[in-house]
Amino acid sequence: MSDAVYDILFSELDKRGIDHLANEPMSLHTTFKIGGAAKAFISPRDGEELSFAVNAASDLGVKTFVLGKGSNVLFDDEGYDGAVISTLSLDKIRVSDNMITCDAGVSVTSLSRFALEKSLAGLTFAYGIPGSVGGAVFMNAGAYGGEIKDVLMSSTYLDTTDGKIKTLTAKEHDFAYRYSSYKAHLDRVILNATFLLREGDHNDIKAEMDDFMDRRRTKQPLEFPSAGSVFKRYPGRYTAQMIDEAGLKGAAVGGAEVSVKHAGFIINKGGATSADVTALIELIKKTIFEKFGIEIECEIIRVEK
Ligand SMILES: Cc1cc2nc3c(=O)[nH]c(=O)nc-3n(C[C@H](O)[C@H](O)[C@H](O)COP(=O)(O)OP(=O)(O)OC[C@H]3O[C@@H](n4cnc5c(N)ncnc54)[C@H](O)[C@@H]3O)c2cc1C
Structure with missing residues (x-):
């Protein structure tokens, strides 16, 4: 989509006073800290603004993607040729x-x-x-x-x-x-x-919350950017355990690594690209299929350019 189309979109949003940014790196809005720039990044404050923004984009043929806290998504390194609609200003x-x-x-x-x-x-x-x-x-x-x-x-x-x-x-x-x-x-x-x-x-209630948080801190690599568990549970099997048994803990492609602390997580050790994560996901799926005859499914949502 040409820059001229985005200029029209931004001017429509300006008229309604709706917050937006141009060429916003998605690495700033995802817990993986990965992803190129979205052509438009819009932050409506209520349902009406959100409806206006989605309609304005759609009238111009600009695709949209709704983003919350970006903790379960992997954006393309090439970015997103469309409008990301952030819900984070809907906060009541x-x-x-x-x-x-x-x-x-x-x-x-x-x-x-x-x-x-x-x-x-x-x-x-x-x-x-x-x-x-x-x-x-x-x-x-x-x-x-x-x-x-x-x-x-x-x-x-x-x-x-x-x-x-x-x-x-x-x-x-x-x-x-x-x-x-x-x-x-x-x-x-x-x-x-x-x-x-x-x-x-x-x-x-507080004791249970503290217990759950302690378990997360102990078992999950929270010190590194990630999108949590990459794969869904396979019925009757713990996917992380299969990944561990397949000897994949610590396996890496570029800056992406299977966490040694929790084999279900892929972590960004520094400078990981979406291509690195995707290649590592494919390596894990292939290895698990060869070893266990099981096709595991991704939980994280990949957003193409
Ligand atoms: C360290 C870590 C630990 C995690 N632990 C867990 C866990 O214990 N259990 C678990 O289930 N998950 C876990 N996750 C994954 C993730 O946090 C959850 O899936 C979470 O619910 C995703 O919310 P989000 O706002 O980040 O969604 P995003 O990643 O922003 O979006 C995920 C999907 O939801 C859609 N979406 C978001 N908001 C809306 C909306 N308002 N309307 C329509 N569609 C929408 C998006 O379009 C996208 O397709 C973990 C992730 C990390 C990084």
Whole structure:
């Protein structure tokens, strides 16, 4: 897409006062710290701005990608010839009885802390997951025996096909392991989500959160940039264990390395490119297939130019 098209897009956004950046490196907005520049990086503050931005891009034939905290994505080294719509300025959170309604850009760790402040139980598992609420609902994020599906009551989204704001009940999310129906409807942008929690004891909730965080610090290579577990669990098998048994801990391509601390993680040891990570992923998949006859599937989402 030509620069002239982006100039028109930026002028439309300026008229509405919507925050945006040109040629923004995606390495600054992803936990892998990898990815070239997105031609446009737009930060709407509410559903109306978001709808306007998506429509303006679509009218000009500019593709869009919705980004939360970038903790489960791998952007191309060549960048993104389109508009990345960041949800991080959608940041309101409110409580009513045992329900918390939270905008898509709030981090799930902040949501978990907010629940603790209100002595509401059910979100301890989310403490330490470095994603946004939108990304966590999209992925049905989970840890330590808990998943978003256990506590989500409903979510509200912008249907970009008709510009209307709609609501999904919990059931309509078709939740499964690391799956929600949003994965089958990429024209829907999650605006907020409501969680139904239960009254709990502040100290008990805090103790569980601290325990989960300790386990993360002990077992995960949090000192290096990564996108968490690269592969989905294979039914009945721990993927990280298979990678370890295949002797792949420490295997590297360029700056990308299979973590020695947790074989399910690929870490950016410094200067890793998306091509390095992709080549390492292919090496792992091939080796696991040769050794175990199993095809493992990627959990992280690759965003092509
Ligand atoms: C150190 C580390 C530990 C991790 N631990 C866990 C863990 O324990 N459990 C777990 O499940 N995951 C874990 N992850 C992965 C990741 O944090 C989760 O998948 C998280 O839910 C992704 O949220 P995000 O906001 O970063 O999404 P992003 O990476 O920004 O986006 C992921 C996908 O969601 C879509 N998306 C994001 N927001 C919206 C929205 N508002 N509307 C529509 N689509 C949207 C994006 O388009 C993209 O396809 C970990 C990652 C790291 C780096």
